[in-house]
Amino acid sequence: MPAAPVRPAVDKAFPYLIGCFFFSLGAYFFIVSHLGTDPLDTFALGLLRHVPGTIGIAQAAVAVTCVSIVAVWTRRRPVLSPMLTFFLCGSAIDGLLILDPVRLAPAPAATLLAAGTACCAYGSALIIMSGFGIRAMDLLAIAMVQRWRWPFWLAKGALELTLLATGWLMGGPAGVGTLCFLIGVDLLIQPLMWLNATVFRVRNLGLPPHPAPAGGGPT
Template sequence: MAVRPTRRLTQLLAGLVLYGVSMGLMVRSTLGLDPWDVLHEALSERTGLSFGLVTGILGALVLLCWIPLRQRPGVGTVANIVVIAVAVDLTLALLPPPSALAARIVLMVSGVVLNGLATATYIGVRLGPGPRDGLMTGIAARTGVSIRVVRTGIELTVLAVGWLLGGTAGIGTVVYALAIGPLTQAFLPLVRWRPERVDAAEA
């Protein structure tokens, strides 16, 4: 029996919204961002465009790099660009920057944990990788270099460029780098889509 796409699409959108919220939490903490967001913040400050808009534009530009890599986007790829951009801008508009260090630490830690859950949530439905993830897997497939090496190279590059342009790198960047892998792995079994498990409401 075919499974209706409603639950998968709902989980995809929920994961992407949570991802944008997690980005906003880390931005407001001012304690350091993940490598791509260091670059997003730097470009936002230099261009005057909103953080979310920069995220979406850069995501679309990265998607163009898929063409020579022969990567195929899915519905999740396009949704990734649009939903995250809107969600992070809404979060930043609604969440004032705290001044107390304790509150900033809470935002940073919450952002990292929520990012791990959000990543597992939208990856788990298998409706297409985000532009940056697809760039990583595409380069690895075309070059034969391991995904770990490719991802490290890409993230170190964007981190360095973002930092040189004035993006915020700090303890939050280190915490994110150390925790995001284990967090995503821990959450993934809880949210991974399994075709053989059909909810009664969808049967």
């Protein structure tokens, strides 16, 4: 029947697109708060002090590395959908910076930072639950959960702490906002998944409560 795939497609597309919006909005709040970048930006900006390029190229290189590691671990072809999320969220952030709604309704930096943390965490939770376009670092964290049985927050935190430390040693900027992203976003993702699943009945297609054995991986 032609209509059979409609529900699975909706289960993926709706939370995915809403998740991309919230993550982009949160990233915008982080940027305009001027209290620090996320660990990936710290790494990218630190790297650019030593090699030529752009922030986008540096971040894309990290994404490709994460996707490649997952492909090797799961013995599957590299997943390309994280790159779609990379460009989709990047474009949305650029659009928000051009519109700059905070300029029309100013808010204290601490409020922007709190809103950014909540939005990035909620957006990340929805994107992961959609099972599509999972951000490359989250995809690698999920592979670590499946391979080593680590808690998701520990796997993601270890990856971002590595980026933060490496970027800072290379001269990248870090601030209170960086720590809020590292701690707040990583710790809120799974509670927000639980909230979405129990209250809003969103299906968790990316990181179910009992992860698949190593080599399974999200689709």
